[in-house]
Amino acid sequence: MTGLHALRLFAAGDTGLTGRQTVFATAVVAVLLAAVIELVRRRTMRIEYSWLWIVTGTSLFVLIFRYDWLLAVTNWIGAVDSSSTLFIFSIIFLVLLSIHFSIRISQLTNRVKNLIQETAILRMQVEELQKKDKQPGVGAGSGDSGTDKGRDAA
Numbered sequence: 001m002t003g004l005h006a007l008r009l010f011a012a013g014d015t016g017l018t019g020r021q022t023v024f025a026t027a028v029v030a031v032l033l034a035a036v037i038e039l040v041r042r043r044t045m046r047i048e049y050s051w052l053w054i055v056t057g058t059s060l061f062v063l064i065f066r067y068d069w070l071l072a073v074t075n076w077i078g079a080v081d082s083s084s085t086l087f088i089f090s091i092i093f094l095v096l097l098s099i100h101f102s103i104r105i106s107q108l109t110n111r112v113k114n115l116i117q118e119t120a121i122l123r124m125q126v127e128e129l130q131k132k133d134k135q136p137g138v139g140a141g142s143g144d145s146g147t148d149k150g151r152d153a154a
Contacts, residue, residue, distance in 0.1 A: 017067055025064045033057040056093070 017025070036053040039045035063070045067082075074085040 017064070022064060025060070029057050029060045029064065032060075052097075 033054065036045065036050050036057070040047055040050045063086075070082050070085060074082045077085060077088070079085045079088065
C-alpha cells in the first residue's frame with residue numbers, strides 16, 4: 001500500500017489500527033514511560049537521559065492516536081507503508097542513540113584517563129613525602145626548620 005493510498009484509506013475512515021492494536025500499543029508505551037519514571041525515581045537512570053525516552057514515548061502516543069500524521073509522513077518520504085516509516089525512523093533513532101553514547105563513552109574514557117594520571121602523580125608525591133619523613137634529620141618531625149626557630153625566639 002503506498003503512502004497516498006494509505007491517506008485515502010484514512011480519509012475514508014480507516015485509521016489503520018484496530019482496537020486491539022491501539023490498546024496494545026498504548027499499553028506498551030504506558031509501560032515504557034512508567035519504567036522510565038521508576039528508573040529515574042530509583043536513581044538508576046539519570047534525568048538527562050530520561051528525556052530522550054519520555055519524548056520517544058510521547059511521540060509514540062501521538063502516532064497511535066494521530067495515525068493520519070504517520071500516514072502524511074509516510075507519503076512525504078515516499079515509503080510504501082506506514083510500518084516502513086516507523087522502521088526507518090527506528091533505525092535513525094538507534095543510529096543517533098549509538099552516536100550519542102559513543103560520544104559520551106569517549107568523554108568518560110578521557111575523564112577516567114585524566115583521573116588515573118592525576119592519582120598517579122598524587123601517589124608519587126605522597127611517596128616522596130613519606131620518604132623524606134623517614135630520612136634522619138630531614139622532615140617536619142626533626143624540628144630543624146629555620147622559620148620555626150625564628151618565631152620561637154620572638
